[in-house]
Amino acid sequence: MQSNPKKYPRAVIDLGTNTFHLLILDDTNQVVFQLSEAAKIGMAGINQGIITDQATMRAVEVLRKFSAKIAEHQVDATNVLAVGTSAVRNAGNQSAFCAAILAATGIKIEVITGQQEAALIYEGVRCALKIGTEPALIIDIGGGSVECIIGNDERIFWKQSFEIGGQRLLERYMATDPISESAVRKMNDYFREVLLPLHNAYHQYAPTTLIGSSGSFDTLVDLYFMHQRGCLPDPEMVSFDLPLDEFNRSYAQLIAQNRSERMSMPGMIELRVEMIVVAVVLVKYMLANYNITNIRVSSFALKEGLAALNEPLSNFS
Secondary structure: OOOOOOOOOOEEEEEOOOOOEEEEEOOOOOOOEEEEOOOOOOOOOHHHHOOOOOHHHHHHHHHHHHHHHHHHOOHHHHHHEEOOOOHOOOOOHHHHHHHHHHHHHOOOOOEEEEHHHHHHHHHHHHHOOOOOOOEEEHHHHHHHHHHHHHOOOOOOOEEEEOOOOOEEEEEHHHOOOOHHHHHHHHHHHHHHHHHHHHHHHHHHHOOOOOEOOOOOHHHHHHHHHHHHHEEEEEEEEOOEEEEEHHHHHHHHHHOOOHHHHOOOOOOOOOOHHHHHHHHHHHHHHHHHEEEEEEEEEEEEEOHHHHOOOOOHHHHHH
C-alpha cells in the first residue's frame, strides 16, 4: 500500500523585479524544494511606474509553475507567503496586477515596503554568515531597488531602500553596449546625489566590510571561482570572501565588453549578463567613496529572511 506523501506546512515566494524565487519548507523549517525563474516584471515599464501586460503574462507563467509545485507538496494556500517588492510596490497598476495573479494562480501577493525588504534581507544574510561585532554595510542590488543596511550580528543600526535597482539603471543609462565612459560618469553623479543618506550613515557608523547579498554578487563569486580555480563553488556554500583585486579585475572586463563577450566569461549566466554591468558600477562607486577593505558575499537574501520568519510580517518595518 502506497503511503501518503508528507505534507509540508509552508511556502515563501519572493516576487523580485527580475527573478521570482520559491522556497518550500518542512515542519522543521528546512528547505525541501526551491526554484528560481526569470519573470522580468520591471522590463519596459519600471521607470514609467507600471507593470506591462507582457510582464504580467510572464509573471502568471512563472507563478503557475510555482503553484503546481506548491500543490505537489500539499502546502495549504493559507501557508503561502508571497511578497511583492519594488516593481509591484511602485506600480500604478499594482491592484490590477495582484488581482490578475490571484485570479490566474490562486497566489495572493502581499506588497512590502522598502524598509521591510531591507529588514528581511538582513535576516536572510544573518542565516548565511556571521556579520561580526563591528558594523558592516550590507547591499542587495535588485532589479527595482537597492537595499542598504548597516548592522552587526546583534542589530540593525541604519537601513534604507533606494529605488535605483539594476533594471532602472539599465534603461536610464546603458544606451550602448559596452557601456560608455560618459554613462559611467553620469551614473556616479547620480549615485552621489541619491545615496546622500547612505553617505551620512557611513560617516556615522564607519563600516569597513561590504557584504553583498545574492543576485549579481553570486555571479561575481562564480567569475572569481572560475578564474582562480576553474570550477564553480560548491552549491552548499552560502558565504564567501571576494578579494578586492578579483572584483576590480571583473569590473574592468565587464564594463569594457559587449553582451556576447560577457556571456563568454566563465561563470557568467544569461540572467545577469546585462544587469551586472550597472551593478558593478554601483559597487565600484561604493568602494571608491567609502573605506571598504574587504567584500563578503551572502547567497542568502530576502527569500531566506522570509523563510526564517517566526513572527508576523507586519512586525518588520
